[in-house]
Amino acid sequence: MFVSSWLRGVARLAMSATQKPRVVFVLGSPGAGKGTQCKNIMKEFGYVHLSAGDLLREERSKPGSEYGELIEQHIRNGTIVPVEITCSLIERAMHKSGGNKFLIDGFPRNKENLEGWTKNMADRVQLEGVLFLDCPEDVSTARCLGRGAKGSGRSDDNPESLKKRFETYVKDTMPIIEHYEKLDLVHRVDSKQSPKHVFQDIKDIFQQFQ
Numbered sequence: 092m093f094v095s096s097w098l099r100g101v102a103r104l105a106m107s108a109t110q111k112p113r114v115v116f117v118l119g120s121p122g123a124g125k126g127t128q129c130k131n132i133m134k135e136f137g138y139v140h141l142s143a144g145d146l147l148r149e150e151r152s153k154p155g156s157e158y159g160e161l162i163e164q165h166i167r168n169g170t171i172v173p174v175e176i177t178c179s180l181i182e183r184a185m186h187k188s189g190g191n192k193f194l195i196d197g198f199p200r201n202k203e204n205l206e207g208w209t210k211n212m213a214d215r216v217q218l219e220g221v222l223f224l225d226c227p228e229d230v231s232t233a234r235c236l237g238r239g240a241k242g243s244g245r246s247d248d249n250p251e252s253l254k255k256r257f258e259t260y261v262k263d264t265m266p267i268i269e270h271y272e273k274l275d276l277v278h279r280v281d282s283k284q285s286p287k288h289v290f291q292d293i294k295d296i297f298q299q300f301q
């Protein structure tokens with residue numbers, strides 16, 4: 092009697108120790124709809140949404156930020172901020188949120204990001220999968236330019252920065268998606284459809300994660 096309840100207690104403790112926070116990476120071209128769809132997923136499935144780009148923009152805007160200038164240069168150039176900065180912002184935001192299911196939007200974006208994540212974080216979380224919002228360049232560009240014209244306030248929603256962001260996406264981020272494809276972790280959605288249609292497809296995927 093006592094032994095069995097003690098054993099149950101031990102089993103429960105072991106369970107909680109092994110229940111790592113769950114992570115879904117959300118990747119896709121600039122303007123593929125990562126931010127929009129992450130908000131939908133957050134509402135419907137109770138994930139905490141952490142956008143690497145938003146975390147970097149927030150850090151950049153902090154008065155006296157040590158990395159503000161460096162971050163702004165990378166954002167305008169469409170190049171990737173050193174992983175130590177991005178990964179530590181993500182880690183801090185995960186802790187601060189107190190959540191246990193995370194959508195990490197727009198990360199990892201290149202080989203260095205992936206290596207930094209693998210070294211510091213991969214063992215501490217359970218990667219459920221990668222949501223890949225697949226959108227052709229013409230549609231993505233039109234969306235970002237539309238957003239820029241409407242006053243997104245982003246210093247990189249202009250034709251020059253967009254061209255570079257796309258180059259980085261094709262050259263650096265696609266290989267990361269291919270890496271996860273080999274591990275059978277990628278869930279691809281055709282994201283040139285309307286936001287409503289895209290979310291229908293996403294729901295089918297996230298229902299499997301529950």
Ligand code: UDP
Pocket residue numbers: 119120121122125126143144145147165166167168169170171172173177196197198199200204247256
């Ligand atoms: N960025 C980065 N590392 C990241 C995420 C973003 O360096 O892990 C920088 C990069 O310069 C990128 C910019 O932030 O072009 C904007 O990223 P965001 O994800 O906000 O853009 P999106 O792809 O959603 O349009």
Ligand code: MG
Pocket residue numbers: 125126142144196197
């Ligand atoms: Mg975004």
